[in-house]
Amino acid sequence: MATVVQCLSSCANLNSKFKVLSLKGASSSPTSSFSARRGNMLVQNRPMRRQMVVCEAAPTKKADSAAKRARQAEKRRVYNKSKKSEARTRMKKVLEALDGLKKKAEAQPDEIVTVEKLIGEAYSAIDKAVKVRALHKNTGARRKSRLARRKKAVEIHHGWYVPATAAAAEEAVAMAA
Structure with a gap:
C-alpha cells in the first residue's frame, strides 16, 4: 500500500x-x-516528441524462475549422469568378460552362463536409464543389440552356435555328398 x-x-x-x-x-x-x-x-x-509517463506500483518480487529452473536442471543432470554411468559400467563389464572368453583357448560352453547374467544386469541398467529418459529409447536398443551381437560373435568363434544360413549350407553339402 x-x-x-x-x-x-x-x-x-x-x-x-x-x-x-x-x-x-x-x-x-x-x-x-x-x-x-x-x-x-x-x-x-529538434521538436520534442510526445512523451509518455507510466507509473505503476511494482508487485512484490516473485521467486526467480530462472534460478529455480537451474536448480531443477542440475538435479536432473546429476540423476541422469548416474543412470548413464551405471549403464556404461555394466556394458563395460560384459564386454570385458566377452573379450576374456573369446581369448581363452579352452573355453567351455557353460562359461557363457556367467556372461549371460552380466548381460541381464546390463540390459536392466539400460532399460532403467531409458525409462527415466536419461537415454533415448533408440540408444538403449542399439546398446543392447551391440551386447547381443558381441555375445553371438563369441559363441560363433568357439563353435557353440552355428548361424542358420551356415547350418543350412552345411546340411546342403552333407546331403549332396
Whole structure:
C-alpha cells in the first residue's frame, strides 16, 4: 500500500513538471526546428516528441524462475549422469568378460552362463536409464543389440552356435555328398 501511495505522489510530481513542457509535437510550426553551426559542431534543435509517463506500483518480487529452473536442471543432470554411468559400467563389464572368453583357448560352453547374467544386469541398467529418459529409447536398443551381437560373435568363434544360413549350407553339402 505504501508503494502505491509513493508512486501516486511521484506521478503527481511528474505531471506538475510536465505541465510546463509542451507534450504536443511542434510539427505545426515550421520555425521550431533549426540547425546552426558553431565552430566544427553542428547543433540541431529538434521538436520534442510526445512523451509518455507510466507509473505503476511494482508487485512484490516473485521467486526467480530462472534460478529455480537451474536448480531443477542440475538435479536432473546429476540423476541422469548416474543412470548413464551405471549403464556404461555394466556394458563395460560384459564386454570385458566377452573379450576374456573369446581369448581363452579352452573355453567351455557353460562359461557363457556367467556372461549371460552380466548381460541381464546390463540390459536392466539400460532399460532403467531409458525409462527415466536419461537415454533415448533408440540408444538403449542399439546398446543392447551391440551386447547381443558381441555375445553371438563369441559363441560363433568357439563353435557353440552355428548361424542358420551356415547350418543350412552345411546340411546342403552333407546331403549332396
